[in-house]
Amino acid sequence: MNSNISLAPFQGITTKVYRNAFYRHFPGLDRVFAPFISGVHPEKVNLSVFEDVLPFRENEVETIPQFVSIDHREVIAIAATLADAGYEHINWNMGCPFSRLANKKRGCGILPFPDTIRTLLDEIMPRIPLKLSIKTRLGYRNPDELGKVLQVLNDYPIHELIIHPRIGLQRYKGDTNSDGFAEYLGLSRMPVTYNGDIFHATRYRELQARFPAVKSWMVGRGALINPFLPAQIQGISLSDSEKRERIAGFEQEVFSGIQNRVKNEKKLMGQMKAVWYYMNGVFSGGKQYFQGLKVCEDSRSYRKFADDIVQLPFASDEEIEAYWKLGLKHI
Numbered sequence: 001m002n003s004n005i006s007l008a009p010f011q012g013i014t015t016k017v018y019r020n021a022f023y024r025h026f027p028g029l030d031r032v033f034a035p036f037i038s039g040v041h042p043e044k045v046n047l048s049v050f051e052d053v054l055p056f057r058e059n060e061v062e063t064i065p066q067f068v069s070i071d072h073r074e075v076i077a078i079a080a081t082l083a084d085a086g087y088e089h090i091n092w093n094m095g096c097p098f099s100r101l102a103n104k105k106r107g108c109g110i111l112p113f114p115d116t117i118r119t120l121l122d123e124i125m126p127r128i129p130l131k132l133s134i135k136t137r138l139g140y141r142n143p144d145e146l147g148k149v150l151q152v153l154n155d156y157p158i159h160e161l162i163i164h165p166r167i168g169l170q171r172y173k174g175d176t177n178s179d180g181f182a183e184y185l186g187l188s189r190m191p192v193t194y195n196g197d198i199f200h201a202t203r204y205r206e207l208q209a210r211f212p213a214v215k216s217w218m219v220g221r222g223a224l225i226n227p228f229l230p231a232q233i234q235g236i237s238l239s240d241s242e243k244r245e246r247i248a249g250f251e252q253e254v255f256s257g258i259q260n261r262v263k264n265e266k267k268l269m270g271q272m273k274a275v276w277y278y279m280n281g282v283f284s285g286g287k288q289y290f291q292g293l294k295v296c297e298d299s300r301s302y303r304k305f306a307d308d309i310v311q312l313p314f315a316s317d318e319e320i321e322a323y324w325k326l327g328l329k330h331i
């Protein structure tokens with residue numbers, strides 16, 4: 001069965017270069033969500049803030065940009081800029097757990113304030129020429145919060161609701177709350193996309209069996225670790241040598257794409273380390289190699305790391321799950 005699979009946004013990792021390269025080298029993905037845009041002056045829009053999603057024609061895969069604002073003038077300005085550029089769909093980030101944003105009612109910090117959400121929707125819905133979807137959690141401080149928020153959202157023509165079944169205080173740790181997800185799935189009038197802890201295709205199939213009403217799935221760290229996850233979910237199989245070639249092609253494309261942008265070896269190394277922080281987990285024993293990359297400061301020693309790591313055997317699902325459960329700290 002063909003499932004609708006989206007790649008989750010990751011600030012600092014899933015840049016345009018990464019998203020395009022991912023789509024080109026790793027089959028199975030239907031859409032990607034871009035990391036959030038913020039800091040747009042409503043009267044004087046600075047296009048450099050949009051450089052990750054503009055020009056529209058550079059997207060090789062259906063791309064949905066995201067905002068994290070609660071200022072209706074800023075949201076309207078962002079939506080107008082994106083609509084002019086050719087976009088048809090925008091996503092509101094109501095999930096970001098970082099206190100820097102959440103303390104200002106942004107990201108998941110808005111969830112305890114359903115009235116503020118209603119006021120904002122009243123302002124923006126008639127004025128944004130784009131489909132609006134929302135990416136959220138069960139709450140900021142407790143999992144009941146989404147209940148009142150849903151009563152508001154159900155009154156508007158929201159295109160899609162993406163639910164990550166944790167609360168903000170958990171960030172990305174601790175168990176996901178499947179019962180909470182089940183409850184809100186039943187209450188939502190909007191089509192719901194599931195996001196959270198899909199670390200291998202078996203986990204996906206367990207979730208699919210539990211939530212047959214869900215037709216759309218968002219993969220995050222699971223795909224950053226194992227970029228063949230979308231293919232495995234879709235039932236597309238690739239030989240190990242094909243997989244190795246694809247990872248090498250992807251890595252080289254991301255490397256040169258970032259190199260063209262940053263023109264600074266230190267930043268280039270920083271961004272490649274962020275990519276490999278996750279992707280080393282697709283290889284059995286990749287973590288030891290990654291320890292070596294951590295101290296790498298120039299592209300020559302980086303190249304040796306990249307050429308060597310792709311020769312390792314691929315990790316099993318059990319190894320990937322164990323790697324995941326050890327706790328990913330890049331947050």
Ligand SMILES: Cc1cc2nc3c(=O)[nH]c(=O)nc-3n(C[C@H](O)[C@H](O)[C@H](O)COP(=O)(O)O)c2cc1C
Nearest residue numbers: 008009010011035036093196197198219220221331
């Ligand atoms: C480093 C990092 C950056 C993230 N950036 C964003 C972002 O810009 N927008 C967003 O909606 N979610 C962001 N997320 C959350 C992910 O998109 C995703 O919802 C989360 O990792 C849960 O999915 P997973 O368990 O499949 O990884 C980020 C997460 C991490 C760890």
